[in-house]
Amino acid sequence: xxxxxxxxILSIPFMVIGFLLSRAPYNMVTLPPQNTWADxxxxxxxxxxxxxxxxxxxxAGATHMALxxxxxxRGYNSIYNQASLVLDQDKxxxxxxxxxxxxFVKSHHDDExxxxxxxxxxxxxxxxxxxxxxxxxxxxxxxxxxxxxxxxGLKSPADxxxxxxxxxxxxxxxxxxxxxxxxISTIAKLSDHPNTPKEGTPEQxxxxxxxxxxxxxxxxxxxxVDVVPFFLLNLDRTVEDGMWxxxxxxxxxxxxxxxxxxxxxxxxxxxxxxxxxxxxxxxLWAFQAAALKAEAEANLKP
Numbered sequence: 001x002x003x004x005x006x007x008x009i010l011s012i013p014f015m016v017i018g019f020l021l022s023r024a025p026y027n028m029v030t031l032p033p034q035n036t037w038a039d040x041x042x043x044x045x046x047x048x049x050x051x052x053x054x055x056x057x058x059x060a061g062a063t064h065m066a067l068x069x070x071x072x073x074r075g076y077n078s079i080y081n082q083a084s085l086v087l088d089q090d091k092x093x094x095x096x097x098x099x100x101x102x103x104f105v106k107s108h109h110d111d112e113x114x115x116x117x118x119x120x121x122x123x124x125x126x127x128x129x130x131x132x133x134x135x136x137x138x139x140x141x142x143x144x145x146x147x148x149x150x151x152x153g154l155k156s157p158a159d160x161x162x163x164x165x166x167x168x169x170x171x172x173x174x175x176x177x178x179x180x181x182x183x184i185s186t187i188a189k190l191s192d193h194p195n196t197p198k199e200g201t202p203e204q205x206x207x208x209x210x211x212x213x214x215x216x217x218x219x220x221x222x223x224x225v226d227v228v229p230f231f232l233l234n235l236d237r238t239v240e241d242g243m244w245x246x247x248x249x250x251x252x253x254x255x256x257x258x259x260x261x262x263x264x265x266x267x268x269x270x271x272x273x274x275x276x277x278x279x280x281x282x283x284l285w286a287f288q289a290a291a292l293k294a295e296a297e298a299n300l301k302p
Contacts (some may be wrong), residue, residue: 002239024260025233025270030282038077038234038274044070048188050240057204061211062188067244068219068236069176069180072108073099074234076176080169082272082286084162090289092157093268098165100269102148107222109137116214120187124195133186136179143172143293152276170253178291215248229263233270237279245279 049063050056078096086094119128147168155162185222197203219231232255239247259277263270271285 001179008132014125015269022266024277025229025263025273026256026277027102028271028276030276030280030290033281033283035283035287037079037284038080040077041080042073042173043181044073044239045181045184047240048173050243053284054191056191056195056199057208057211058190060186060208064185064211064215064247065187066184067233067247068108068215069234070239071231072101072105072137073177073180073233074236075104076173077104078234078272078274078284080166080274082284083165083169084243085290086160086162087286087289087293088158090162090271090285094272095154095160096226096232096266097269097272099151099268100223100230102144102151103146103223104219104227104230105146105200107227108218109141111214111218113137116211116218118292119210120190121216123210124190124193126193126195127256128166129190129193130186133179133183136182137177140172140179143176146171172196220257224258225262225265226269228258229266229270230273232259232279233263233273233275233277235279236275236281238281 002155026143045066047063047066048059052059079094079101082094113134117133121129148163150165150168151160197207219228222228235244237247263277274281274284276282
């Protein structure tokens with residue numbers, strides 16, 4: 001029979017799991033959007049596969065990139081639309097959420113430049129296909145760096161000025177939005193490149209596997225407890241007639257764990273996300289919190 005000490009030791013993992021699950025995003029009380037949501041000011045992208053019904057190597061690659069980009073765009077929009085409304089008690093979490101977005105974007109950019117673009121250029125034997133894309137990256141990187149510098153330079157989260165943050169965001173919004181849309185068109189058009197492998201060939205299968213592997217690793221290696229939950233909690237599974245309800249492809253328990261166990265580490269951040277743990281669009285927290293505050297103040301009046 002186990003002694004008290006053994007019982008306590010054996011119970012610790014269950015206590016930790018219980019604590020994490022008590023903070024999991026699936027426990028958040030969310031509402032359907034009733035105010036400004038995360039589909040603007042930056043316009044979301046229609047995926048090439050939904051638009052054209054094609055399934056070739058580069059149409060599929062551009063589509064998966066569009067889905068990833070849309071998570072980033074919803075993230076930007078969710079920050080932009082809540083920045084001036086965040087209550088003082090929520091500013092610490094909002095700064096964390098905003099910096100998770102920055103980390104997501106910076107890691108995505110670096111991984112494209114260092115890995116994906118190089119692989120595609122090698123496949124096509126053409127080092128010119130991303131010339132314009134490289135220029136587009138340069139157009140918003142200074143503004144992105146200013147965004148991160150402002151947030152990390154705050155003496156305290158309480159010093160956050162929504163107006164100042166919006167000013168910085170507006171400074172790089174146009175080139176950022178333009179690039180995130182045009183990159184999808186650039187990749188999709190590679191279907192017509194003379195060196196693109198023919199469908200059904202071993203070369204095409206190998207290239208498809210390479211790109212799928214990059215897609216799986218690019219988010220997870222950026223950060224399991226910050227970037228991964230950010231990505232998944234800004235994926236709208238209802239878009240395009242539910243075509244992407246099970247994207248990215250992974251076992252449901254794994255996806256659940258990435259959202260709710262990994263997501264519990266920075267639990268407070270995810271109340272600002274655009275979607276709930278089930279991938280449904282949710283009322284942005286700053287609007288919900290403002291309504292709750294107004295209701296509480298009204299109840300206090302004699």
